[in-house]
Amino acid sequence: MLRRSGFKASAMILAMALSGALIGPARAATTLSPADLELIDRVTWGVNETSVQQMQAMGREKWLQWQLHPTPQDQLPAQAQAEIAAMTITQKPMPQIFAEMAEMKKLADAIKDPEEKKPAQDAYQKALSQIAREAAARDILRDLYSPSQLREQMTWFWFNHFNVHQYKGDIRLTIADYQDRAIRAHALGHFHDLLAATTRSPAMLRYLDNADNAAGHINENYAREIMELHTLGVGSGYTQGDVQELARILTGLGIDAKPENPKLRPELQPQLVRNWLFEFNPARHDYGDKVFLGHPIQGSGLAEVDTAIDLLSRSPATAKHISREIAVFFIGDTPPDALVQQMTDTFQRTDGDIAAVLSVMFHAANFTTASADRFKDPMHYVLSAVRLAYDQRVILNTGPVQGWLNRLAEGLFNKDTPDGFPMNALAWTGPGQMATRFEIARQIGSGPAGLFKPDQPGATDQPGFPQLQSALFYDRLRQTLAPATLAALAQAISQQDWNTLYLSSPEFMY
Amino acid sequence: MKRRDLIAALAATSTLTYAGRVWAAPRTDARLLVVFLRGAYDAANVVIPVSSDLYYQSRPTIAVPRPDANNPNAAIALDANWALHPSLKASLYPLWQQRQIAFIPFAGTDDMTRSHFETQDTIEMGQPVQGSRNFRSGFMGRLATVLTESKPIAFTEQLPLVFRGDRTIPNIGINAVGKPGVDDRQAALISEMYAHHKLHLAVDQGFQVRDDVYRSISTEALEANRGAVSPKGFQLAAQRIGRLMQSEFNLGFVDVGGWDTHVNQGGANGYLADRIGELGRGLSTFADAIGQPAWNNTVVVVISEFGRTFHENGDKGTDHGHGSVYWVLGGGLKGGRMVGDQVAVTQANLNQNRDLPVLTDYRAMFGGLLARMYGLNEQQIERVFPGTKPRDLALV
Numbered sequence: 001m002l003r004r005s006g007f008k009a010s011a012m013i014l015a016m017a018l019s020g021a022l023i024g025p026a027r028a029a030t031t032l033s034p035a036d037l038e039l040i041d042r043v044t045w046g047v048n049e050t051s052v053q054q055m056q057a058m059g060r061e062k063w064l065q066w067q068l069h070p071t072p073q074d075q076l077p078a079q080a081q082a083e084i085a086a087m088t089i090t091q092k093p094m095p096q097i098f099a100e101m102a103e104m105k106k107l108a109d110a111i112k113d114p115e116e117k118k119p120a121q122d123a124y125q126k127a128l129s130q131i132a133r134e135a136a137a138r139d140i141l142r143d144l145y146s147p148s149q150l151r152e153q154m155t156w157f158w159f160n161h162f163n164v165h166q167y168k169g170d171i172r173l174t175i176a177d178y179q180d181r182a183i184r185a186h187a188l189g190h191f192h193d194l195l196a197a198t199t200r201s202p203a204m205l206r207y208l209d210n211a212d213n214a215a216g217h218i219n220e221n222y223a224r225e226i227m228e229l230h231t232l233g234v235g236s237g238y239t240q241g242d243v244q245e246l247a248r249i250l251t252g253l254g255i256d257a258k259p260e261n262p263k264l265r266p267e268l269q270p271q272l273v274r275n276w277l278f279e280f281n282p283a284r285h286d287y288g289d290k291v292f293l294g295h296p297i298q299g300s301g302l303a304e305v306d307t308a309i310d311l312l313s314r315s316p317a318t319a320k321h322i323s324r325e326i327a328v329f330f331i332g333d334t335p336p337d338a339l340v341q342q343m344t345d346t347f348q349r350t351d352g353d354i355a356a357v358l359s360v361m362f363h364a365a366n367f368t369t370a371s372a373d374r375f376k377d378p379m380h381y382v383l384s385a386v387r388l389a390y391d392q393r394v395i396l397n398t399g400p401v402q403g404w405l406n407r408l409a410e411g412l413f414n415k416d417t418p419d420g421f422p423m424n425a426l427a428w429t430g431p432g433q434m435a436t437r438f439e440i441a442r443q444i445g446s447g448p449a450g451l452f453k454p455d456q457p458g459a460t461d462q463p464g465f466p467q468l469q470s471a472l473f474y475d476r477l478r479q480t481l482a483p484a485t486l487a488a489l490a491q492a493i494s495q496q497d498w499n500t501l502y503l504s505s506p507e508f509m510y
Numbered sequence: 511m512k513r514r515d516l517i518a519a520l521a522a523t524s525t526l527t528y529a530g531r532v533w534a535a536p537r538t539d540a541r542l543l544v545v546f547l548r549g550a551y552d553a554a555n556v557v558i559p560v561s562s563d564l565y566y567q568s569r570p571t572i573a574v575p576r577p578d579a580n581n582p583n584a585a586i587a588l589d590a591n592w593a594l595h596p597s598l599k600a601s602l603y604p605l606w607q608q609r610q611i612a613f614i615p616f617a618g619t620d621d622m623t624r625s626h627f628e629t630q631d632t633i634e635m636g637q638p639v640q641g642s643r644n645f646r647s648g649f650m651g652r653l654a655t656v657l658t659e660s661k662p663i664a665f666t667e668q669l670p671l672v673f674r675g676d677r678t679i680p681n682i683g684i685n686a687v688g689k690p691g692v693d694d695r696q697a698a699l700i701s702e703m704y705a706h707h708k709l710h711l712a713v714d715q716g717f718q719v720r721d722d723v724y725r726s727i728s729t730e731a732l733e734a735n736r737g738a739v740s741p742k743g744f745q746l747a748a749q750r751i752g753r754l755m756q757s758e759f760n761l762g763f764v765d766v767g768g769w770d771t772h773v774n775q776g777g778a779n780g781y782l783a784d785r786i787g788e789l790g791r792g793l794s795t796f797a798d799a800i801g802q803p804a805w806n807n808t809v810v811v812v813i814s815e816f817g818r819t820f821h822e823n824g825d826k827g828t829d830h831g832h833g834s835v836y837w838v839l840g841g842g843l844k845g846g847r848m849v850g851d852q853v854a855v856t857q858a859n860l861n862q863n864r865d866l867p868v869l870t871d872y873r874a875m876f877g878g879l880l881a882r883m884y885g886l887n888e889q890q891i892e893r894v895f896p897g898t899k900p901r902d903l904a905l906v
Contacts, residue, residue, distance in 0.1 A: 114773060114774030114825060114826050115774070117773055117774065117825070118773055118774055118781075121773065165627070168627055209623075209625070221628075224642075228642060234642055240641070406667065406668075407667065407683075409667070409668035409669055409681075414668075416627060416630075416631075416671075417627075417631055417645050417671065418645075419645040419646075422646065426678065429678070429709055429712050430669070430678040430679065430680055430681070430712060430716075431678065431680045431711075431712045431713075431715035431716035431718075431719055432680035432681050432682050432716060432719055432720075433669075433680075433681075433716070434709065434712050434713050434716040435690075435692075435713075435716030435717060435719065435720045438692050438696075438697075438700055438716075439690065439691050439692055441692075442691045442692050442696070443691065482703075482706075484702060484703050484704075484705055484706060484707075485703050487702070488699040488700070488702050488703045491699060497696070500692070500696060501696065501699055501700065501703070504692075504696075504700045504703070505703050506703060506704055506707045506709065509709075
């Protein structure tokens with residue numbers, strides 16, 4: 001299988017794959033079809049030697065089932081695990097981090113002299129950003145190396161669907177928790193549970209202003225976006241009256257960092273719910289009766305929210321809206337209507353079982369042909385390039401990856417509006433965007449690019465560059481290239497030059 | 511070309527029919543740059559209501575002194591009621607004297623959230639605040655679609671909401687531009703790979719924009735070698751933008767951050783004075799860089815999401831408010847005046863007892879300006895700002 005000298009990386013990968021607990025002995029025979037390869041490229045953040053060997057060892061169907069239903073034992077490579085274990089967001093529980101940061105802010109705010117106050121507040125802001133950078137670094141390590149690739153992809157997908165922006169208020173502090181406990185925990189579960197988890201997340205309640213939504217001081221922002229973006233979809237028939245009623249239902253869901261409970265009349269005290277920063281404060285809730293989406297809802301506190309979530313997550317409009325969005329993410333701008341309908345039916349039949357909906361899509365006979373024209377958004381582009389370049393060799397610094405994503409305008413947690421990053425190809429194929437993409441292709445292709453330089457003073461990068469002319473390329477990827485691409489690659493003057501051209505090729509963009 | 515001739519020419523070309531449809535034909539020499547001050551700049555301390563006693567009562571530590579020829583820290587009188595921050599004396603005040611800048615006090619939106627995010631989105635989308643909004647459509651994106659011949663560009667790291675829409679708009683982080691890493695040989699090979707691909711136009715245009723920007727920056731480096739002081743920050747960006755809008759682009763957007771001055775913002779000197787000084791020098795540099803005759807056909811509009819509280823807070827800063835002051839600059843401007851409706855700055859006239867009211871809606875203002883600049887008709891303005899009646903402030 002190794003056809004040239006200099007493929008030590010591949011040999012190492014093979015050895016690692018063979019030693020992996022999951023995988024049986026790799027078969028030498030190339031039993032995978034181009035459609036199998038395409039499936040790997042869609043289910044994962046990008047095809048690489050390890051993912052090919054995994055499917056080859058398990059067989060297509062078993063591999064797909066494993067991706068749809070990952071086991072808790074699936075682990076990152078030791079180096080990636082060590083990097084995540086060293087993070088503050090791993091070492092300290094979120095409430096502790098939050099308390100420490102709140103203390104830091106309190107001290108800064110208490111400084112009287114404005115000359116001293118500004119640096120103290122700047123230091124606080126910097127510490128906030130560092131917490132969010134850790135969350136981004138953890139996310140990138142999982143995306144690059146987790147065996148449960150589909151879960152990591154769906155984590156990004158759902159985060160984008162339930163988007164929050166890190167730079168609003170102190171969301172940088174709650175974003176790691178939001179991504180992990182609200183989103184990732186339910187990424188392949190039931191939509192109802194995912195939606196419910198977001199309604200109780202400090203990051204979301206802050207971002208869409210529900211923390212300020214109280215009886216007598218209605219803020220409709222969250223109510224509108226839940227229906228327009230998170231569930232039913234715009235133009236699906238709900239009214240401004242429904243927005244107002246849902247806003248009333250959501251009154252009292254907010255954030256409370258204080259250790260002591262809010263002062264409440266005795267009869268309201270049993271209604272109080274607190275879970276870390278989340279608080280349902282009955283004194284802020286509108287206990288009047290409501291009519292939401294045609295259903296009378298009796299004023300009863302937090303139970304009203306559960307009723308609303310049931311109504312929203314089980315609406316046919318939601319099934320259709322979500323199914324279509326998933327199809328666009330994996331297939332591209334114009335997924336076949338019949339397939340979206342099949343996914344919608346499955347969503348309704350299974351009460352929003354996300355893995356079941358995905359399974360229908362991946363098993364569709366026309367999935368491969370339909371998805372061939374999906375243009376990689378920057379997230380897919382950068383991650384697939386790094387996965388292909390380094391496979392299981394774990395990067396020591398995710399900073400360059402975060403920087404590339406920002407330059408390509410799809411930085412993690414950096415989308416300021418609630419609609420999330422667009423998934424249509426047109427959003428990413430602008431002239432300036434293509435030119436930037438080629439610059440990044442060159443950075444990834446022609447050197448270590450800072451990926452192996454730990455983020456600490458005095459650290460140095462490891463020399464070298466990726467070997468993209470690998471067995472995987474010669475055995476499988478080369479066959480997919482157009483004559484114009486092959487002609488250009490033939491004129492490469494070095495491996496680095498070849499890498500740059502290959503990562504810039506039209507074929508690698510899809 | 512004289513301004514009136516230009517406008518006459520615009521009027522003549524605006525109703526041309528091309529391929530059976532009415533199209534907007536902006537003169538290729540008409541240029542528009544929108545500068546967005548993100549974070550809500552404290553307008554009241556930059557274009558200062560010096561005739562208001564309330565101003566001096568409300569801002570005991572940060573107020574800028576009334577005009578006084580003997581005081582270098584004093585504001586510079588614009589008219590009987592308004593004066594300019596002294597840090598703009600060398601940069602923008604000369605433009606005022608040449609009638610090339612106008613200020614629009616009490617300007618802003620009908621968005622009362624006082625949220626940076628909400629209101630920046632509101633301004634960039636340019637859609638009615640009530641009802642469902644389309645986050646994929648910004649007003650400059652729609653303008654670029656209406657002005658079929660325009661050459662738009664965002665001088666920002668990311669494509670901003672204001673430029674989203676049907677057309678593909680290039681963006682470039684203007685201060686981060688360096689020598690391209692992909693060399694000419696690689697660019698040619700990449701271009702060949704896309705020769706028969708649907709993205710070939712985007713790829714070729716991308717290399718073109720990249721080269722244009724880099725060429726203009728190389729020129730700048732040569733000048734620096736001859737002893738010119740090399741500018742930084744916004745001034746550097748403005749110089750580059752000026753060069754690019756002279757020759758390559760005619761519809762631009764840039765944003766400048768750092769205006770959210772809750773703490774220790776300073777008065778005649780200090781943090782805000784430094785920021786505003788840099789902004790003024792940048793705009794003046796832009797005018798020089800774009801040069802004549804282009805400057806005569808250029809309009810720059812400086813906006814911000816909202817003003818700040820009229821009273822200073824306990825931290826020698828100001829909090830989120832409402833009405834702002836917009837700036838309009840250009841070689842052919844009917845400037846040297848305060849534009850739009852005004853009221854006396856008194857406690858009774860404040861909005862919700864805390865900030866300046868909005869008397870000129872930004873969409874109405876832009877609508878009137880665009881109609882004049884480009885000879886757009888009502889239907890075309892309606893496409894850019896749906897549901898808005900344009901307000902003709904006779905700025906050009």
